[in-house]
Amino acid sequence: MSIYVIGIGGTGAKCIEAIIQLTSIGLYGNASNPQEENLRLLFIDADQTNGNLERALKSLDIYQKCQSLELVDKYSWMETKIDSFGLWSPFLNTSANKNLGSFFEYNTLKDDQPALGNLFDILYTAEERGANLDVGFRGRPAIGAAIMSQVKLNDLDADAWGRLIAQIQTDIGGGKQPKVFLCGSIFGGTGASGLPTIGRLIHNKLEREKIRDKVDLGCLFVLPYFGFKPELGGNSETVYARSEQFLMNTEAALRYYGSQAQDTFNTVYLIGNQNLSPVKKFSVGKNTQRNDPHFIELFAGLAARQFLLKPPSQLGSVVLINRESVRHLTWTDIPDQKEVLAELVNATRFAFVWLSNIAPALAEARKNGVNSLQKGNDGFWFVKFFPSRGFLGNNHNKIIDFNELEQQEAIEKITSWCQDYLHWLEQIHQCAGETVELFNANYLNLSKLNPQFLSDLVAGQGDSRDQTQKSKDTVQRLKERLNPQAISQPNLGVLGLAKALYLVCRL
Amino acid sequence: MKSWEIIRIIIFNIIGAVLIFLGQRLIYQNQIIPIQKISVDAWLGHDYTTAALTIFIVCISATIVWCALAATTRFTDGRSTGTWTLIWWLLGLLPLLSIGVTVFFINKSEEAQFSLMVFFLLDALLLYWLTTVTSSPEAVKYIPPGAFFVRHKLMGD
Numbered sequence: 001m002s003i004y005v006i007g008i009g010g011t012g013a014k015c016i017e018a019i020i021q022l023t024s025i026g027l028y029g030n031a032s033n034p035q036e037e038n039l040r041l042l043f044i045d046a047d048q049t050n051g052n053l054e055r056a057l058k059s060l061d062i063y064q065k066c067q068s069l070e071l072v073d074k075y076s077w078m079e080t081k082i083d084s085f086g087l088w089s090p091f092l093n094t095s096a097n098k099n100l101g102s103f104f105e106y107n108t109l110k111d112d113q114p115a116l117g118n119l120f121d122i123l124y125t126a127e128e129r130g131a132n133l134d135v136g137f138r139g140r141p142a143i144g145a146a147i148m149s150q151v152k153l154n155d156l157d158a159d160a161w162g163r164l165i166a167q168i169q170t171d172i173g174g175g176k177q178p179k180v181f182l183c184g185s186i187f188g189g190t191g192a193s194g195l196p197t198i199g200r201l202i203h204n205k206l207e208r209e210k211i212r213d214k215v216d217l218g219c220l221f222v223l224p225y226f227g228f229k230p231e232l233g234g235n236s237e238t239v240y241a242r243s244e245q246f247l248m249n250t251e252a253a254l255r256y257y258g259s260q261a262q263d264t265f266n267t268v269y270l271i272g273n274q275n276l277s278p279v280k281k282f283s284v285g286k287n288t289q290r291n292d293p294h295f296i297e298l299f300a301g302l303a304a305r306q307f308l309l310k311p312p313s314q315l316g317s318v319v320l321i322n323r324e325s326v327r328h329l330t331w332t333d334i335p336d337q338k339e340v341l342a343e344l345v346n347a348t349r350f351a352f353v354w355l356s357n358i359a360p361a362l363a364e365a366r367k368n369g370v371n372s373l374q375k376g377n378d379g380f381w382f383v384k385f386f387p388s389r390g391f392l393g394n395n396h397n398k399i400i401d402f403n404e405l406e407q408q409e410a411i412e413k414i415t416s417w418c419q420d421y422l423h424w425l426e427q428i429h430q431c432a433g434e435t436v437e438l439f440n441a442n443y444l445n446l447s448k449l450n451p452q453f454l455s456d457l458v459a460g461q462g463d464s465r466d467q468t469q470k471s472k473d474t475v476q477r478l479k480e481r482l483n484p485q486a487i488s489q490p491n492l493g494v495l496g497l498a499k500a501l502y503l504v505c506r507l
Numbered sequence: 508m509k510s511w512e513i514i515r516i517i518i519f520n521i522i523g524a525v526l527i528f529l530g531q532r533l534i535y536q537n538q539i540i541p542i543q544k545i546s547v548d549a550w551l552g553h554d555y556t557t558a559a560l561t562i563f564i565v566c567i568s569a570t571i572v573w574c575a576l577a578a579t580t581r582f583t584d585g586r587s588t589g590t591w592t593l594i595w596w597l598l599g600l601l602p603l604l605s606i607g608v609t610v611f612f613i614n615k616s617e618e619a620q621f622s623l624m625v626f627f628l629l630d631a632l633l634l635y636w637l638t639t640v641t642s643s644p645e646a647v648k649y650i651p652p653g654a655f656f657v658r659h660k661l662m663g664d
Contacts, residue, residue: 361585374659376588379649383659391660451584474581480645 002171003028003308004164004180008044008198009136009190010052011222014293015183016041017056018301020082021424024063024417025347027305027340029076040167042085042160044198045190046098046147047136052291053087059420060084066417069410073487073499075506077347085160090147091133092159100143101129103150137189141249144193151201154208165205172214179311181304182265183220187246192253195221196261203264218307219265221257223250223272225296226279243276267311269303269319271296275327277431293427295329295436302335329436331462342507345458348425348439349505350498351418352457356449357475358501359415362402362494370402381479385497400493410494419446438462451475463507478504508578508644515642516574520567523634527559531626540622550616555623558609562627565605566634569598573639577647591650595639602631 007016022028023039041060045053064082071078091098101107106129110117120129128143137144157166171178182199184191199219206212227243257268279291299321312319323333334340365373365382373382386402400407422444429441437460443453455465455473465473481504484491491499534540535551542550573595606627610620640654641662648664649655658664 357584364585373585375649375655376585377591377646377650378585378588379655380645383649388655388659390663391656452581475584476581476646 002038002040002167002176002178004040004042004168004178005304006042006044006180006182006198006202007056008182008184008194009188010045010047010050010185010291011188011191012182012184012195013043013045013050013053013056014291014297015220015222015300015304016043017052017059017293017424018297019304020056020059020063021421022298022301022305023080023082024066024078024421025343026076026079027301027343028308029079039080039082040085040164041082042164043087044089044184044194045087045136046089046091046133046144047190048087048089048134050136057087059424062413062416062420065413069413069495069498071414071495071499071502074503075346076343077350077502085164088160090151097132098134099130099132100124100146103133103147137193139189139245139249141189141192141253144189145197146193148194148197151197154205165209168206168215169209169211172211177214177216179216179218179308181218181220181307183300183304184222185224186221186253186257187224187250191222192249195219196253196257196264199264200261203261216266216307216311217264218267218269218304218311220269220271220300220303221254222296222300223270224276225271225273225294226291227276246276262316266315267307267317267319269300269307271299271303271321275433277433292430293424294431295428295434298428299335302340306335327434329434329438330460331438334438341462344425344438345462346502346506347421348444348457349454349507350502351422352444352449352454353451353475353478353501353505354414354418354498355422355446356451357479358497359411359418362411365402366408378479381482381497384482384484385492385494385500387492398492402493407494410498414494414498422446454478458507465507508574512574512642512644516570516638519633519638519642520570523566523630524563526633527563527626527630531559531630535619540619542616542618544618545616550619554614554616555619558613558623558627561605561609561613562602562630563634566602566631569601569635570638573598573647574642574644577644580646588650591647595647595651599635602635606631 005016005019007013019028019039028039043053043056047053060082067078067081069078091103104120106117106120109120123142124146128140131138131143133143133147137147168178168180180202182195182202184195186192186195199217203212203217206215206217224243224246227246257264273296277294303319303321306319311317321335323329331337331341361373361378361382370382370386373379374388386400389399423446425439426441426444426446429436429439429444439457439462440453440459442448443450443457451474454475455470463470478501482497482500483504484496484500487496487499487503490496532551532555535542535547535555538547576594577591606624609627610624614620614623636651636653639651640657643651643654648658
């Protein structure tokens with residue numbers, strides 16, 4: 001099976017960020033048949049420097065580097081390979097001004113076909129026609145829909161689209177049943193205009209290629225879940241997203257989907273929130289449009305997981321989910337709770353222990369030399385993975401030099417992933433007006449990680465251990481349980497250490 | 508603590524007890540190290556037995572305190588290495604002090620002073636240093652001086 005995820009707009013990128021995090025902890029993996037699934041991503045955004053997109057691309061880069069270390073052992077952590085087709089923008093091949101007027105050659109239209117030009121004037125104000133769209137569609141689906149409707153997938157063979165369709169054809173030729181999942185907001189500009197339109201374009205393209213029935217096409221419509229008050233300051237912008245229009249945008253997009261595109265997808269997921277979380281800093285677009293991760297995106301990732309691993313059997317299914325209490329999220333609200341809880345807890349404990357204890361010790365060894373670490377309180381676990389040459393000759397199979405570039409790079413890659421993952425996890429607990437009780441977010445703050453809080457990381461029903469069991473759950477005990485013999489090769493060096501630590505962090 | 512660490516401690520203590528209460532005693536009894544100014548049997552029966560018992564108990568106590576402290580403390584990282592090195596040396600002072608007390612206060616034979624000091628020093632090395640070097644709990648196993656060489660490089664642990 002091969003999996004394609006297409007993120008449309010800023011929210012699409014944020015959903016992909018969540019999917020990357022969930023992939024990294026093994027929730028898209030298949031422990032019984034590793035290496036079976038490859039996840040392939042395509043980002044679609046007119047705003048090529050969007051902050052949300054940048055963050056997703058950064059998470060992707062961090063994950064790819066860490067995944068390439070081949071840390072897979074007993075669990076699916078770091079198992080699924082992610083490839084990216086990169087970013088596609090409807091303005092990718094546009095060298096002229098990136099505005100609606102230029103895109104539709106408004107001046108020519110006015111001269112040659114005045115009736116059409118006048119209709120254009122009615123549909124779009126002068127500000128909308130002239131607004132620079134390199135910041136995206138400015139929360140205006142009407143602008144985005146006009147641009148997106150001009151996309152001709154048949155003409156994009158050299159683009160990311162061409163490569164994506166070719167890959168799907170290759171997969172089908174190899175007897176696979178590819179799954180394509182589109183995600184994005186349905187209330188903003190790019191997502192609301194692009195999601196149903198792009199879905200329909202893919203559907204039509206696959207129909208023309210006569211392979212539609214061999215591809216599962218799914219979609220996630222993210223309904224409004226954040227809001228903001230525009231603060232433009234000295235900025236003279238007049239065309240920008242307005243959160244008071246989100247519901248209207250959503251209604252129009254869903255109506256379009258209902259009337260024009262219902263046959264497009266095999267499965268549709270709808271996720272939203274009654275409480276619109278305030279965005280910390282309003283931005284029209286570009287790299288300052290960087291909204292913090294939200295727990296809704298965790299659900300987006302889990303929706304993608306359901307579609308990819310165990311989709312509803314009925315064609316045209318619409319999947320809705322709700323939680324027990326408004327403004328309150330607990331483990332009982334998480335779908336596939338048992339599997340998701342086990343992997344989230346395992347990965348979180350690993351990242352926590354690595355960052356709060358292991359990485360600082362390794363940094364100390366790098367700074368002061370391994371001798372100081374070997375002969376101290378941290379020596380006992382360090383030498384299990386970096387054994388010294390025995391007095392009577394080499395009494396170990398292989399001697400790993402801690403100072404080797406390869407080892408240091410591995411530490412850096414694993415540390416980067418831990419930071420990125422924990423930061424994302426902490427952020428999804430910080431949604432204003434919401435109480436998210438999955439982990440104790442106070443203990444996940446990267447600047448205040450304290451190994452003493454290990455046993456209290458998991459909140460609420462996620463941790464069923466009694467106080468006696470919890471009191472025994474210390475970083476020291478974990479380190480004492482580290483065992484290179486319990487893991488697959490390579491079981492020494494930084495990779496062995498990380499694999500062994502991940503194994504003992506399982507609850 | 509792991510079971511084989513405890514077993515090693517017991518074995519070293521049994522060896523130490525055999526050396527102190529049998530081996531060294533026989534050396535004096537057979538006049539291999541001559542004691543002629545006072546009765547050997549009386550000296551062995553009183554001075555030596557008291558001194559040897561003192562050394563043995565102090566060394567065992569220091570070892571047990573070291574292991575108990577290490578096994579019950581909640582370590583977090585390597586920053587406490589300095590503290591634990593200091594603790595080992597402070598506990599190590601107890602056998603040294605007890606050697607001074609036993610050789611110069613409990614022992615009444617001037618002839619035996621030097622040999623007793625050497626024997627008790629070796630006993631202390633066996634009962635405290637070697638025992639902690641080979642059998643300390645996991646978190647402090649390389650803290651005693653020479654432990655990394657003996658336990659990792661020689662014993663492969």
